[in-house]
Amino acid sequence: MEVGREFTREVGLGGIEALIQLLAKVPGLGPRSARRAALHMLKRRESLMEPLARALREAADNVKTCSVCNNIDTVDPCTICAGTKRDRSQICVVEDIGDLWAMERVVGFRGLYHVLGGTLSALDGIGPEDLNVGGLVERAASEEVKEVILATNATVDGQTTAHYIADRLKDANVIISGLAHGVPVGGELDYLDEGTLSAALKARKPV
Amino acid sequence: MEVGREFTREVGLGGIEALIQLLAKVPGLGPRSARRAALHMLKRRESLMEPLARALREAADNVKTCSVCNNIDTVDPCTICAGTKRDRSQICVVEDIGDLWAMERVVGFRGLYHVLGGTLSALDGIGPEDLNVGGLVERAASEEVKEVILATNATVDGQTTAHYIADRLKDANVIISGLAHGVPVGGELDYLDEGTLSAALKARKPV
Ligand SMILES: [Zn+2]
Ligand SMILES: [Zn+2]
Numbered sequence: 001m002e003v004g005r006e007f008t009r010e011v012g013l014g015g016i017e018a019l020i021q022l023l024a025k026v027p028g029l030g031p032r033s034a035r036r037a038a039l040h041m042l043k044r045r046e047s048l049m050e051p052l053a054r055a056l057r058e059a060a061d062n063v064k065t066c067s068v069c070n071n072i073d074t075v076d077p078c079t080i081c082a083g084t085k086r087d088r089s090q091i092c093v094v095e096d097i098g099d100l101w102a103m104e105r106v107v108g109f110r111g112l113y114h115v116l117g118g119t120l121s122a123l124d125g126i127g128p129e130d131l132n133v134g135g136l137v138e139r140a141a142s143e144e145v146k147e148v149i150l151a152t153n154a155t156v157d158g159q160t161t162a163h164y165i166a167d168r169l170k171d172a173n174v175i176i177s178g179l180a181h182g183v184p185v186g187g188e189l190d191y192l193d194e195g196t197l198s199a200a201l202k203a204r205k206p207v
Numbered sequence: 208m209e210v211g212r213e214f215t216r217e218v219g220l221g222g223i224e225a226l227i228q229l230l231a232k233v234p235g236l237g238p239r240s241a242r243r244a245a246l247h248m249l250k251r252r253e254s255l256m257e258p259l260a261r262a263l264r265e266a267a268d269n270v271k272t273c274s275v276c277n278n279i280d281t282v283d284p285c286t287i288c289a290g291t292k293r294d295r296s297q298i299c300v301v302e303d304i305g306d307l308w309a310m311e312r313v314v315g316f317r318g319l320y321h322v323l324g325g326t327l328s329a330l331d332g333i334g335p336e337d338l339n340v341g342g343l344v345e346r347a348a349s350e351e352v353k354e355v356i357l358a359t360n361a362t363v364d365g366q367t368t369a370h371y372i373a374d375r376l377k378d379a380n381v382i383i384s385g386l387a388h389g390v391p392v393g394g395e396l397d398y399l400d401e402g403t404l405s406a407a408l409k410a411r412k413p414v
Binding site: 016018019022023025026027028029033035036037038039040041042045048049050051052053054055056057058059060063072073074096097098101190 | 223225229230232234235236244245247249257258259263264265267270279281303305
């Protein structure tokens with residue numbers, strides 16, 4: 001890495017080198033594409049670099065976790081939880097905010113959500129207390145909730161988690177359903193095409 | 208795109224959606240990886256999102272184009288042009304700042320540079336007046352410059368540009384050289400195009 005260090009010191013890229021190193025930490029960008037991205041943005045300062053700096057700053061300053069469902073938004077409760085047009089009889093349980101986004105964007109699900117923040121995992125030492133399950137049990141006890149849709153990933157950990165949640169909800173007066181097969185085994189929701197995800201939602205079954 | 212618009216409005220991602228759309232314009236990130244990148248950063252606000260916002264802001268505010276060589280840096284003349292340890296007898300002519308970075312980082316070239324800002328291109332309507340050639344002719348007239356290395360890409364436009372520049376420099380008292388064509392170090396002959404292989408054979412040297 002002698003050459004790399006030499007580069008930074010001699011060329012005095014200073015701020016640019018720091019920028020490149022941070023960009024290289026963004027998923028999807030490696031060191032080489034980070035350089036390309038930095039250069040691309042430096043050539044589009046007003047149309048891309050400055051707006052992106054502002055958007056990052058604003059998101060970092062204003063985004064918070066919804067105290068009801070664990071979604072992230074600029075308001076708490078989040079826009080979904082506070083939405084007047086949402087079907088409040090259904091709660092879709094997802095592992096991660098990325099999965100919530102997939103359900104919203106791809107499927108157009110119109111109920112409410114509950115974000116667990118992960119799955120049970122013996123390997124990673126993640127137990128029930130690490131997931132946001134207590135809040136879900138409370139919400140499911142409410143009169144207006146009729147159905148809890150377990151939309152955890154079709155992985156071993158995702159399905160273990162679904163069974164655990166179904167068990168925790170067995171005394172709640174709700175239908176508990178899961179996404180139908182159609183979700184490929186081992187598949188992550190975030191990577192699914194619209195057809196598969198829509199079909200899986202439509203054909204959901206009691207667990 | 209009805210679903211997409213619906214998503215933005217209903218979910219009220221506001222700043223997040225704007226952030227995702229800007230990230231999707233960064234080369235290397237598409238719409239899907241932009242969402243993943245946004246989520247990744249939202250989970251690493253202090254370690255990644257805020258530092259990146261600052262680095263982008265600082266680069267946007269402080270980076271300028273070198274009035275001598277067209278490099279970008281936080282100072283003008285750039286650190287290379289102002290460097291006391293650079294070999295001022297050599298000027299390496301590159302198409303783009305990315306090529307300058309490659310020469311610095313990969314090759315460790317220790318002379319000076321001249322960034323053209325593109326190549327001549329009949330197709331894209333880029334003529335000599337669009338490139339930073341006049342400045343190069345002036346620099347090459349200086350006593351201290353002994354050699355101009357034409358390191359434009361080995362494309363048709365790159366080579367056309369190199370020939371054009373060589374012609375413009377024919378009255379300057381400098382050696383004009385170009386990068387040798389040959390087998391890339393570590394390259395397998397089998398994968399090389401005929402032109403490269405022919406050039407490598409023609410330029411063969413005693414071992
Ligand atoms: Zn919420
Ligand atoms: Zn310079």
